[in-house]
Amino acid sequence: MQPKRIAVIGAGLMGHGIAQAFAGAGLAVSIHDADPARRSGVPGRIRELEQLGADPAAADRVTPADTLAAAVAGADVVIEAVPEDLELKKRVFAEIEAAAPPDALLASNTSVIPITQIMAGLAHRRRTMGTHWWNPPHQIPLVEVVQAEDTGDAEIAAMMALLAGIGKKPVHVRRDVPGFIGNRLQHAMWREAIALVQAGVCDVATVDEVVKESFGRRLSVLGPLENADLVGTDLTLMVHRYLLHDLDRTPGPQPLLEELVAAGRLGMKTGGGFRDWTEAEAQAVRTRLADHLLRFDVHDT
Numbered sequence: 001m002q003p004k005r006i007a008v009i010g011a012g013l014m015g016h017g018i019a020q021a022f023a024g025a026g027l028a029v030s031i032h033d034a035d036p037a038r039r040s041g042v043p044g045r046i047r048e049l050e051q052l053g054a055d056p057a058a059a060d061r062v063t064p065a066d067t068l069a070a071a072v073a074g075a076d077v078v079i080e081a082v083p084e085d086l087e088l089k090k091r092v093f094a095e096i097e098a099a100a101p102p103d104a105l106l107a108s109n110t111s112v113i114p115i116t117q118i119m120a121g122l123a124h125r126r127r128t129m130g131t132h133w134w135n136p137p138h139q140i141p142l143v144e145v146v147q148a149e150d151t152g153d154a155e156i157a158a159m160m161a162l163l164a165g166i167g168k169k170p171v172h173v174r175r176d177v178p179g180f181i182g183n184r185l186q187h188a189m190w191r192e193a194i195a196l197v198q199a200g201v202c203d204v205a206t207v208d209e210v211v212k213e214s215f216g217r218r219l220s221v222l223g224p225l226e227n228a229d230l231v232g233t234d235l236t237l238m239v240h241r242y243l244l245h246d247l248d249r250t251p252g253p254q255p256l257l258e259e260l261v262a263a264g265r266l267g268m269k270t271g272g273g274f275r276d277w278t279e280a281e282a283q284a285v286r287t288r289l290a291d292h293l294l295r296f297d298v299h300d301t
Contacts, residue, residue, distance in 0.1 A: 003027070003076035003077050003105075003158075003162050004027065004028065004076060005027070005028050005029075005030070005074055005075050005076050005077075006019075006022045006027050006028070006029045006030075006075060006076070006077050006078075006079070007029070007030045007031070007032075007065075007071045007072045007075035007077070007078045007079070007100070008022075008029060008030070008031045008032075008071075008078075008079050008081060009031075009032050009033075009068060009071060009072070009078065009079070009080045009081065009082060009092060009096065010032075010033055010080060010081035010082040010083075010109075011031050011032070011033035011035075011038045011039055011041075011042050011064075011081075012033070012038065012081065012082075012083070013135060014081045014109055014133060014135060014137055015031060015033065015081035015109075016031070016042050016045045016046055017049070017133070017135070017136050017137035017138050018079055018081055018109065018133055018137045019031045019042065019046065019062050020046045020049055020058050020059075020062070020137070020138045021133075021137050021138050021166060021168070022166060023046070023058035023059070023061040023062045024058040024138065024166075025165070025166035025167065026061070027061065027166070028061055028063070029061060029062045029063070030062075030063045030064075030065045030070070030071040030072075030075065031062055031063070031064055031065065031071060032064070032065045032066075032067065032068050032070070032071035032072075033064075039064045039065075039066075040064060042059075042062060042064050043059040043060075043062060043064070044059075046058055046059040046062060047059045049136075049138055068092070068095050068096065068099065069095070069098075069099040072096055072099050072100040072104070073099060073100075073101075074101065075100055075101065075104050076101075076104055076105070077104060077105045077107070077159070077162065078096050078100050078104055078105070078106050078107070079107045079108075079109055079131060080092055080093065080096065080106075080107070080108045080109060081109040084110060084111065084112065084113065086113055086117060086118065089108060089110065089113065089118045090118060090120070090121055093106065093108070093118060093119060093121075093122060093128075094121060094122070097122050097123065097124065102124070103127070104127070105127050105129070105155055105158060105159055106119075106122075106127055106128045106129075107128070107129050107130060107131040107159065108128075108129075108130050108131070109130075109131060109132060109133055110130060110132065111132055111179070111180075111183055112178055112179045112180075112183055113178070114148070114176050114177065114178055115128065115129060115130040115146050115148035115151075115176050116148040116149045116150070116176050119148060119150070125148070125149075125150035125151070126150055126151065126152040126155060127151075127152065127155050128148060128150070128151060129145060129146055129147060129148060129151045129155065129156060129159060130144065130145065130146030130148070130173070130176070130180070131143055131144070131145055131146070131159065131163070132144040132146065132173075132180055132182070132183075134182070136290075136293070139290075139293040139294070139296070140293070141167070141168055141169040142168070142169050142170075142171065142182070143163050143168045143169070143170045143171075144170075144171055144173050144180045144181060144182060145159050145160055145163070145170050145171065145172055145173065146173040146176055146180055147172065147173065147174055147175075147176065148176045149176060156172060160172065185224075189211075191248055191250070191254070192247060192248050193207045193211075194254045194256055194257055195248035195250065195254055197256065197274070198254050198255065198256040204274045204275050205275065215227075220296075260273060260274065268282035268285070
């Protein structure tokens, strides 16, 4: 199969960026969102990505659709990017299965929910899978392609080939576990980071400084298991024998995180989370991230 038409369901933070990634590679994309304002604003938001290194002509290949059925009609691949709500995703996929061509690949962009749970009610699950993109989708190369219990090998191979063909770096997640690979690693670190602050070991700024100015500098060129081999598995084992029993094992979210959310401190969008943020400070972080990712894009080309 050589997919020519992509449908994206959900035009929020991730959806419009996923649409741009396909359209920037020359594919026709239809996109639907239940919010009419968000739906109609997609072309303009994609054009804004020009400032972040994206192809501005991609917007001309993206067509907002008034209904989900219209978006998926004739699609070779359908990618769902609605909010992280299991019941919502299940309802959306029931609609997609009813309206999409019978041979279309169906994928969820969930970052944490097992794909098998999302697709449980569908009649034809061999063609279903996860494609976990990372924010911002047009700049982060990795996409985790998640094989659920009923996903076919040929369907996984077709999705991997499609993503590689548009310049992404797909990886095959062979077991459908919550959080897949990247978010399990990322949130394990976040849990320990919050626990260190909660226990009074250091303040918030120190946690971020330690990561950014030490092992964080290596991560883009040296993965954790490469690093373990670099220093030696014997040293790694010694460290683990001393350290692992002392790492945080809280079975749920730390009280500090629960308290922040209960107090309405939701991060940059509310002016405060783990630390206080002015709009200028928050924008400076976004700009710094965009510039950093753009340098990767330039280096790759």
